[in-house]
Amino acid sequence: MELWLLILVSVPLGVFLKALVNIVFLSQTHKPPPAPFTFPVIGNILWLRKSTFELERAIRSLNQKLGPIVTLHIGSRPTIFIADRSLAHLALIQNGAFFGNRPPCSSHEQSDWQQSDQHLLLRSKLARPPTGDPVRVVDHLQNAMFCLLVFMCFGDRVEDKKIKEIEQVERRMVVNHSRFNILNFWPSLSKIVLRKRWAQFLQLRKDQEEVILPLIRARREVKEQRLRNLNVEGNEYVLSYVDTLLDLQLPDEKRKLNELEILNLCNEFLNGGTDTTTTALQWIMTNLVKYPQIQEKLLLEIKEVVGEGEEVVKEDDLGKMPYLKAIVLEGLRRHPPARLVLPHAVTKDTVVGEFVVPKNGTVNFMVADMGWDSKVWDDPMAFKPERRICPGHGLAILHLEYFVANLILSFEWRAVDGDDIDLSEKQELTIVMKNPLCAHISRRDAGSFKSTGS
Known part of the structure; x- marks a missing residue:
């Protein structure tokens, strides 16, 4: 009887402590990917004045300053850009289940x-x-x-x-x-x-x-x-x-x-x-x-x-x-x-390298930079x-x-x-x-x- 009571108490307590440790650990050792200066309310919406071609060059310059993973706050979702092949592997292969969705947007062929x-x-x-x-x-x-x-x-x-x-x-x-x-x-x-x-x-x-x-x-x-x-x-x-x-x-x-x-x-x-x-x-x-x-x-x-x-x-x-x-x-x-490549949507907070990619974030992989x-x-x-x-x-x-x-x-x-x-x-x-x-x-x-x- 005492053994069952111990099990019933220890299992929920263990789950609670693990969740608490994860929250504290993530908050202390992992941060969201770095971002340029962000205006209150409108975020980085002004970046949309740039063409896609100009935006890529701007992100490339951000990579040189902030590292291979950066965040822009455009619209209701944070948008993360990953330009490193190792981080892309961590996201798409090791954490593929959490990166498998697409953000809201508008996706057989056989032979003859x-x-x-x-x-x-x-x-x-x-x-x-x-x-x-x-x-x-x-x-x-x-x-x-x-x-x-x-x-x-x-x-x-x-x-x-x-x-x-x-x-x-x-x-x-x-x-x-x-x-x-x-x-x-x-x-x-x-x-x-x-x-x-x-x-x-x-x-x-x-x-x-x-x-x-x-x-x-x-x-x-x-x-x-x-x-x-x-x-x-x-x-x-x-x-x-x-x-x-x-x-x-x-x-x-x-x-x-x-x-x-x-x-x-x-x-x-x-x-x-x-x-x-x-x-x-x-x-x-x-x-x-x-x-x-x-x-x-x-x-x-x-x-x-x-x-x-x-x-x-x-x-x-x-x-x-x-x-x-x-x-x-x-x-x-x-x-x-x-x-x-086509953007991915994250289904839960996920650690990629030193950073946490937030749930519902939109992730873009800069395949050209990886290939160069x-x-x-x-x-x-x-x-x-x-x-x-x-x-x-x-x-x-x-x-x-x-x-x-x-x-x-x-x-x-x-x-x-x-x-x-x-x-x-x-x-x-x-x-x-x-x-x-x-x-x-x-x-x-x-x-x-x-x-x-x-």
């Missing part, structure tokens, strides 16, 4: 994309001007990638005119992304102070609905028709991203997504996939023009894998090309399309695919490998005479080239491989 990919790539090739004229590459890359993602999103061949309408309205949203981003902070106040900007945003949102909602409704009708006609041959049916959204059941609310929620996810799919992949592809091709010896080495690897007489690199070939994979990954390290860390990478600002060969995963990597391999196999890429390749950057939704790549592009003849191999 390959046949469409070849068709779209061919269209992009045929769209170039006569031989001898420099080609402004980004327009063709962007169009090819957007056409591919529209096909993956809606599962049907969408006519060119409709694709152009979608591309234009999505592009307008991308270009105005930084202007509209401030509307997320204190919306009730911004609706008064920034009335014109809100009106522009709502009009653009209406334009998106008019262009994309008919495609979602048409896809819903196709699905319902297939369910009514189960005996119809389905060999030509391609599962699309919208199909998965129409089937998605929200477990907590016990309902399916409504049209506007599906529209939001389609916008993310099209904008995220097009802009980031096209930007990365242009940076990679720019470096292959700037360093023709790397282009030549890649061509030799491609030819060894696909063999003589083959005009297209297939998806199955990509896994046999380690140098191609190294080029893509080195391009993403040296020129990441986004300096920050001279403590990890020798000569980090140089483009050196030979520095590592490691596997890459994901749809974006697959698309980049596929496009790069086929563009190098089919064409020789050369700098415009007298033109030094400019690697200057400019901020849009992603970090794009300030002066888009222009290059001389000529079709490789059948004997080009024999001459390069001798």
